[in-house]
Amino acid sequence: MKERKILLFAFSGLLALFLFLYPSLIEIGTGVAILLFGIINLEQGFTIFTEGPLRTLLRKSTDKLYKSISVGIFSTAILNSSSLVSVLVISFISAGLISLKAGIGVVFGSNIGTTFTGWLIAIFGLKLNISQLAMPMIIFGVLFIFQNLKTIRAWGYILTGLGFLFLGIHFLKIGFESFQVNLQLFDEGASEFIVLITYTGIGILLTILLQSSAATLAIVLTALSVNQISYNEAIALAIGSNIGTTFTAILGSIAANYAGKQVALAHLVFNILTALVALIFIKPLSSLVDIISNFFLIETDNYTLKLAMFHTVFNVLGVILMLPLINILIKWLNKVFQEPKDDIIRAKYLNKYVLNHPQSAIHSLYKETEHLLDLTFEIFAHSINVHRKDILSVEKVGSILEFSKSKIEIEINKVYVRKVKTIYSKIIKYASLIQKENITEEEQETLGNIKHINRMIVEIVKDLQELRKNLILHIDSENVYVKQTYDIFRKRLLRIIRNLFVNVKSYPYQSLETDQVNNQYNIEFDRIKDNILMQREKISSLDDEINEIISDLLSQKLIKSQIASSIWNDCTYVTRIGNNLLAIFDLLYLEKGFFEMEENI
Numbered sequence: 272m273k274e275r276k277i278l279l280f281a282f283s284g285l286l287a288l289f290l291f292l293y294p295s296l297i298e299i300g301t302g303v304a305i306l307l308f309g310i311i312n313l314e315q316g317f318t319i320f321t322e323g324p325l326r327t328l329l330r331k332s333t334d335k336l337y338k339s340i341s342v343g344i345f346s347t348a349i350l351n352s353s354s355l356v357s358v359l360v361i362s363f364i365s366a367g368l369i370s371l372k373a374g375i376g377v378v379f380g381s382n383i384g385t386t387f388t389g390w391l392i393a394i395f396g397l398k399l400n401i402s403q404l405a406m407p408m409i410i411f412g413v414l415f416i417f418q419n420l421k422t423i424r425a426w427g428y429i430l431t432g433l434g435f436l437f438l439g440i441h442f443l444k445i446g447f448e449s450f451q452v453n454l455q456l457f458d459e460g461a462s463e464f465i466v467l468i469t470y471t472g473i474g475i476l477l478t479i480l481l482q483s484s485a486a487t488l489a490i491v492l493t494a495l496s497v498n499q500i501s502y503n504e505a506i507a508l509a510i511g512s513n514i515g516t517t518f519t520a521i522l523g524s525i526a527a528n529y530a531g532k533q534v535a536l537a538h539l540v541f542n543i544l545t546a547l548v549a550l551i552f553i554k555p556l557s558s559l560v561d562i563i564s565n566f567f568l569i570e571t572d573n574y575t576l577k578l579a580m581f582h583t584v585f586n587v588l589g590v591i592l593m594l595p596l597i598n599i600l601i602k603w604l605n606k607v608f609q610e611p612k613d614d615i616i617r618a619k620y621l622n623k624y625v626l627n628h629p630q631s632a633i634h635s636l637y638k639e640t641e642h643l644l645d646l647t648f649e650i651f652a653h654s655i656n657v658h659r660k661d662i663l664s665v666e667k668v669g670s671i672l673e674f675s676k677s678k679i680e681i682e683i684n685k686v687y688v689r690k691v692k693t694i695y696s697k698i699i700k701y702a703s704l705i706q707k708e709n710i711t712e713e714e715q716e717t718l719g720n721i722k723h724i725n726r727m728i729v730e731i732v733k734d735l736q737e738l739r740k741n742l743i744l745h746i747d748s749e750n751v752y753v754k755q756t757y758d759i760f761r762k763r764l765l766r767i768i769r770n771l772f773v774n775v776k777s778y779p780y781q782s783l784e785t786d787q788v789n790n791q792y793n794i795e796f797d798r799i800k801d802n803i804l805m806q807r808e809k810i811s812s813l814d815d816e817i818n819e820i821i822s823d824l825l826s827q828k829l830i831k832s833q834i835a836s837s838i839w840n841d842c843t844y845v846t847r848i849g850n851n852l853l854a855i856f857d858l859l860y861l862e863k864g865f866f867e868m869e870e871n872i
Contacts, residue, residue: 306439343380474511545589
């Protein structure tokens with residue numbers, strides 16, 4: 272933190288010195304500041320509109336690579352920021368919302384979508400006297416921002432964003448026109464290669480500094496329009512801005528999991544490779560741009576529009592070149608960033624970065640809760656002395672219990688520490704952190720349910736630990752009546768566990784047509800509800816059932832009072848475990864899972 276403050280003060284001092292030595296820089300600096308503020312407002316406005324729809328779009332429209340690329344193009348064109356889209360993609364991949372391949376497709380598309388800003392500035396910002404319209408935009412935008420309705424506030428940010436964007440360009444033009452120092456660093460006889468590399472480097476540094484390739488391109492287009500830089504220098508700056516824009520995604524991936532780091536590296540590799548290709552084949556590309564420009568009746572000396580065209584062409588060609596290599600890229604990324612493996616199993620979907628986007632964070636918490644539930648399968652099964660493979664089989668419950676007499680070794684506390692504790696703590700922590708954000712009442716309720724589910728999972732593990740002490744002693748007891756009583760406990764729990772880990776998670780929707788899916792959905796939904804209702808009734812009646820059994824056994828002196836006391840205590844554990852498992856059914860699958868499945872249909 273101290274280092275950042277020192278750098279800020281050092282940069283501010285250096286900037287103040289430059290403004291003092293070159294007063295004409297004040298208008299350029301003002302233009303840049305206003306431009307950046309406009310871009311920030313535009314992003315904020317469009318994010319309000321698209322946060323929910325964009326999340327849904329990414330989930331539903333990234334099953335095919337061409338769809339992912341299309342989503343990247345249009346979402347970046349709307350949000351006016353490839354960095355923001357890349358950051359969202361890292362968040363969604365970290366949350367398990369989309370696959371790595373889909374995320375890479377979105378990143379490829381975002382590079383094409385970011386060229387929309389260049390066209391907007393080249394056509395409207397520089398060719399029309401848009402600054403006169405900027406003031407009314409800002410006035411009405413600010414008025415809308417102070418309204419309570421979310422959509423009106425979003426329009427307010429968009430209007431002020433556009434107003435400040437065009438006003439910033441206006442100040443940049445004035446500043447560059449009055450700037451006395453020529454920005455061209457080399458004489459006409461300088462090596463073309465050195466010129467290209469130098470200006471590409473400047474483009475990278477400028478984009479990293481401004482944290483926006485759109486802002487860099489706006490400055491480049493404005494400087495080009497007043498002849499402060501040449502067309503070739505502007506091309507190199509634009510190529511550099513493409514590389515520099517990956518810096519934001521790289522920073523964002525630091526807190527992400529291995530999947531988030533993979534997509535950030537993919538973004539960097541893609542932009543560097545396409546930039547190298549563009550620099551190596553700069554002359555053929557420039558000739559191609561000239562041909563396309565002539566086709567669209569763009570004048571030969573209209574360098575601002577030709578730069579916008581070049582920016583689009585080289586990004587499109589970059590995507591075309593990289594598409595055949597995408598599977599090779601994914602294999603390489605999987606080698607560079609592998610899923611961490613250690614004795615303590617850690618969270619798969621939770622990292623600090625997902626907290627920036629509440630909706631994807633909530634989805635991450637659901638995925639992590641399912642992950643935790645899967646990890647407890649071993650504890651649930653082995654605690655009642657049943658192998659997991661038997662639960663997953665089609666064997667009848669009675670047969671499974673009959674052949675599950677040999678003691679299965681499990682140290683529940685050790686398994687809890689290795690598989691449950693770390694993830695459970697992280698889920699509770701993240702759910703609490705998200706609740707501090709500005710989220711809806713429905714999302715608050717969802718987070719409460721997530722925390723409740725996880726607390727129940729931990730309670731079940733602790734109750735199973737206590738139940739197992741007597742269950743293992745009496746599972747093959749010489750007293751057949753005691754053995755039968757504990758088999759009742761095991762049977763009740765085994766049926767519920769099988770429902771949770773087998774029936775609910777095994778629907779073949781992907782292989783069905785739409786009508787079949789709807790019919791299958793209704794059948795399975797009703798069947799599961801009926802099954803849960805039956806299990807709930809059996810758990811509710813367990814206390815009375817055991818009471819009757821114990822009374823009969825005691826009256827006939829078939830068991831000792833100490834054994835009866837143990838059975839009573841264990842009945843309490845079984846009832847509590849069963850009720851908690853059924854409550855997890857309701858909260859995790861019936862209320863959330865089926866509803867989400869219905870949306871996807």
